[in-house]
Amino acid sequence: MSLIKVCEVTKTYKGGDGVVEALKAINLEIAEGEFLALMGPSGSGKSTLLSVLGGLNPPTSGKLIIDDIDVYALAPERLADFRHEYVGFVFQQYQLIPYLTALENVMLPLAITSRPGKEQQEMAHTVLEKVGLGSKALRLPNQLSGGEQNRVAIARAIVNKPAIIFADEPTGSLDSKTATELLELFQVLNRDGLTIIMVTHNKENLAWVSRAVYIRDGILAPAPQES
Ligand code: ADP
Numbered sequence: 001m002s003l004i005k006v007c008e009v010t011k012t013y014k015g016g017d018g019v020v021e022a023l024k025a026i027n028l029e030i031a032e033g034e035f036l037a038l039m040g041p042s043g044s045g046k047s048t049l050l051s052v053l054g055g056l057n058p059p060t061s062g063k064l065i066i067d068d069i070d071v072y073a074l075a076p077e078r079l080a081d082f083r084h085e086y087v088g089f090v091f092q093q094y095q096l097i098p099y100l101t102a103l104e105n106v107m108l109p110l111a112i113t114s115r116p117g118k119e120q121q122e123m124a125h126t127v128l129e130k131v132g133l134g135s136k137a138l139r140l141p142n143q144l145s146g147g148e149q150n151r152v153a154i155a156r157a158i159v160n161k162p163a164i165i166f167a168d169e170p171t172g173s174l175d176s177k178t179a180t181e182l183l184e185l186f187q188v189l190n191r192d193g194l195t196i197i198m199v200t201h202n203k204e205n206l207a208w209v210s211r212a213v214y215i216r217d218g219i220l221a222p223a224p225q226e227s
């Protein structure tokens with residue numbers, strides 16, 4: 001059974017220069033445990049689709065079903081609960097808070113839970129160890145390398161044990177060695193059962209994923225021909 005079902009999803013933005021149809025009747029099913037790459041040219045609708053899939057951006061029409069839940073039929077409060085329970089984001093614009101340690105940054109998503117502080121710390125420490133930063137938990141972001149900061153962001157995204165991780169161009173600003181380390185980490189997490197959906201421009205990243213989906217002008221398209 002599919003974990004995620006996108007049914008006839010359309011997204012229209014209205015702006016100063018008219019109406020943009022960012023997504024046009026998209027249908028897509030994603031199974032639990034997939035590591036999916038979402039590819040396509042700039043402006044093709046990748047970020048819009050990712051935000052719709054993550055419960056952040058209601059479609060103009062159509063449905064998103066995750067684990068049998070009609071996500072956008074949920075009341076706003078339940079939708080927020082749903083996001084906290086099911087999804088984690090590794091978005092470039094979602095950077096670490098500079099005056100908090102790595103551990104405190106990772107604890108942020110736990111703050112709204114009713115778990116005791118001690119348990120929150122232990123959970124955050126466990127995921128920092130998982131991403132190889134157990135010994136650097138008390139450092140501030142500017143005392144960590146770019147790749148390490150990235151791993152802190154991943155630790156923060158997975159600390160709630162979400163079923164799905166959404167990553168928007170996670171290797172975009174990384175050198176190739178750091179990018180490879182990040183993809184290796186994703187692969188380990190994916191083998192542990194996490195479903196990962198990653199927007200990427202980089203064809204080299206395709207070696208790591210279980211499937212690639214292409215989008216063009218808001219329509220899912222077949223893989224482009226090599227030229
Ligand atoms: P990609 O991630 O592939 O670059 P986007 O999903 O960001 O594509 O954008 C798809 C189309 O929707 C583009 O034409 C873009 O200009 C438009 N768009 C995206 N977000 C908005 C918004 N908030 N308001 C108006 N238009 C938008």
Ligand code: ADP
Nearest residue numbers: 056079080081083084087088089091094109112
């Ligand atoms: P909160 O209830 O703590 O304000 P939300 O329910 O708004 O959080 O968001 C749930 C998750 O989605 C959070 O982990 C947050 O990091 C992420 N998130 C919310 N809005 C955005 C956004 N515009 N871009 C990227 N991630 C977001």
